[in-house]
Amino acid sequence: xxxxxxxxxxxxLQGPNSGISxxxxxxxxxxxxxxxxxxxxxxxxxxxxxxxxxRIVDFVDQxxxxxxxxVVPMAHPLNQTQRLRADRVTEANVRDAVQKNAxxxxxxxxxxxxxxx
Amino acid sequence: MELHVQTLxxxxxxxxxxxxxxxxxxxxxxxxxxxxxESLNAFITIMDDAAxxxxxxxxxxxxxxxxxxxxxxxxxxxxxxxxxxxxxxCGSRMLENFISPYDASVVERLxxxxxxxxxxxxxxxxxxxxxxxxxxxGPVKNPWDLDRSPGGSSGGxxxxxxxxxxxxxxxxxxxGSIRQPAALTNTVGIKPTYGRVSxxxxxxxxxxxxxxxxxxxxxxxxxxxxxxMAGFDERDSTSVDHPVPDYVAxxxxxxxxxxxxxxxxxxxxxLDHATGxxxxxxxxxLQAQGATLTEVDLPNLDYCVPTYYVVAPAECSSNMSxxxxxxxxxxxxxxxxxxxxxxxxxxxxxxEEVKRRIMTGTYVxxxxxxxxxxxxxxKVRQLISDDFRKAxxxxxxxxxxxxxxxxxxxxxxTDDPITMYLNDIYTIGANLAGxxxxxxxxxMVQGLPVGLHLVGPHWAEESLLRTVHQYQSQTDWHxxxxxxxx
Numbered sequence: 342x343x344x345x346x347x348x349x350x351x352x353x354l355q356g357p358n359s360g361i362s363x364x365x366x367x368x369x370x371x372x373x374x375x376x377x378x379x380x381x382x383x384x385x386x387x388x389x390x391x392x393x394x395x396r397i398v399d400f401v402d403q404x405x406x407x408x409x410x411x412v413v414p415m416a417h418p419l420n421q422t423q424r425l426r427a428d429r430v431t432e433a434n435v436r437d438a439v440q441k442n443a444x445x446x447x448x449x450x451x452x453x454x455x456x457x458x
Numbered sequence: 459m460e461l462h463v464q465t466l467x468x469x470x471x472x473x474x475x476x477x478x479x480x481x482x483x484x485x486x487x488x489x490x491x492x493x494x495x496e497s498l499n500a501f502i503t504i505m506d507d508a509a510x511x512x513x514x515x516x517x518x519x520x521x522x523x524x525x526x527x528x529x530x531x532x533x534x535x536x537x538x539x540x541x542x543x544x545x546x547x548c549g550s551r552m553l554e555n556f557i558s559p560y561d562a563s564v565v566e567r568l569x570x571x572x573x574x575x576x577x578x579x580x581x582x583x584x585x586x587x588x589x590x591x592x593x594x595x596g597p598v599k600n601p602w603d604l605d606r607s608p609g610g611s612s613g614g615x616x617x618x619x620x621x622x623x624x625x626x627x628x629x630x631x632x633x634g635s636i637r638q639p640a641a642l643t644n645t646v647g648i649k650p651t652y653g654r655v656s657x658x659x660x661x662x663x664x665x666x667x668x669x670x671x672x673x674x675x676x677x678x679x680x681x682x683x684x685x686x687m688a689g690f691d692e693r694d695s696t697s698v699d700h701p702v703p704d705y706v707a708x709x710x711x712x713x714x715x716x717x718x719x720x721x722x723x724x725x726x727x728x729l730d731h732a733t734g735x736x737x738x739x740x741x742x743x744l745q746a747q748g749a750t751l752t753e754v755d756l757p758n759l760d761y762c763v764p765t766y767y768v769v770a771p772a773e774c775s776s777n778m779s780x781x782x783x784x785x786x787x788x789x790x791x792x793x794x795x796x797x798x799x800x801x802x803x804x805x806x807x808x809x810e811e812v813k814r815r816i817m818t819g820t821y822v823x824x825x826x827x828x829x830x831x832x833x834x835x836x837k838v839r840q841l842i843s844d845d846f847r848k849a850x851x852x853x854x855x856x857x858x859x860x861x862x863x864x865x866x867x868x869x870x871x872t873d874d875p876i877t878m879y880l881n882d883i884y885t886i887g888a889n890l891a892g893x894x895x896x897x898x899x900x901x902m903v904q905g906l907p908v909g910l911h912l913v914g915p916h917w918a919e920e921s922l923l924r925t926v927h928q929y930q931s932q933t934d935w936h937x938x939x940x941x942x943x944x
Binding site for chain 2: 371376398400402407415441442
């Protein structure tokens, strides 16, 4: 399913450098982004999102004018590398405490709708 | 003097002298919250019994000659910090029933030092907002004018401190969420250097920008709290092992020779005239105290907001993916299949602004767009960071307004996300560059507070706190209290 989504998306969304001046999004694109983000939107939400998301995308599009030739993308505010800790057990098993917040559990397992037939 | 009007530092001295007990102090604050909490909508959870028990324990410790640096002092936590066995909602329907199984490091450190937690403050949903109007629990009101926003996202913390319902509160700041509400409510708000305070147990929004800090009524109070909160934590992989100075001891040094940079671009169009005048007057006070004023340039300032609205939503869309309706949080009824469970749980659990940011992030990270938006934004972020680095070659702090205008009316900016986003134009740069920054009261415009914004180089919290403390020794804007809450 993910593969299909990717292919469809490329065909569907025009890139910012595609020659089309406005990057504004349409309803199908918004529905598609919502699907990628696993968000079910009501119809009126989609209409509203088309307008507001388009404005945001148009707004951030001004970044394309920034003088960034030969600039290395910033990876970390302090240019620090990722610190690793020793691989040892530091906490006791807290499964039951953690699962108190789970909407559906059974015998220590999280319950989801059937995935395989 | 009545207890609720005293600062944290004054209350600490009162407890030390034995003028009152922590139980008496806690009860006095609880009475204030009972009286005013609802009209401001500043709290999501009030912890009456737990607070009294903690106060009782603090009094016992004190009697035994024991107790930490904050022993018996009441504070409020923004509802973004996980608190064990207490509701932790992050202002969202998604976490409406979430009881945290553990304490955030910030909560743990403050409690270990003896702080008494009065409750959890209201906030924009998942800290995504600048007006507190995105909270699932309704907007917080500004104590200076109940029709106006207290700012956000730490609006509940700021309103509670401004209205004297608590002497101090924790907050978090991703693009201005501590400093902007502090400016709009006449309180002091500090966002430390990225990595200064542990993010462990602080619900993530944009992980390369989020940082915890405090909202208080004086720089001395902020110094007292930050000293307890700051420091290395191995449970946060971005925490930095850098020595924590004694912030309180550092407050008294003079400002003689302090080089203050004024950003040319800050006073351009877009800044409310009277707000700019109040800030200029504050700068003259610093000059009279021995600081030198020079102009500096931040040539990429206009790119701060668009850069932020690529980077922050991108990180948000990734962080928010943990809410799946399976392990914790809201779960849709009768899901047809796994996809339906995910998308309906998230569709129902998240509010409009959060969904919009998740979708913005999903879009800018998607195939074919990553280079044009996300990678480009990270490059511009480097330019912005370089601007600050260059400026700090000639100055010690950069000063300007915290916000372009005083507090705006609730509902005024909800229709256009861009108008709302531009409210953070002066504060976002510090987050993008990971720099410490503080907002302090510096004047009034038509009865509404104005904030002075100071940004320092990495790890310069001490100098920011000292600058504000010295300013507050010569001025009394920070003592101004909204009339209805005296």
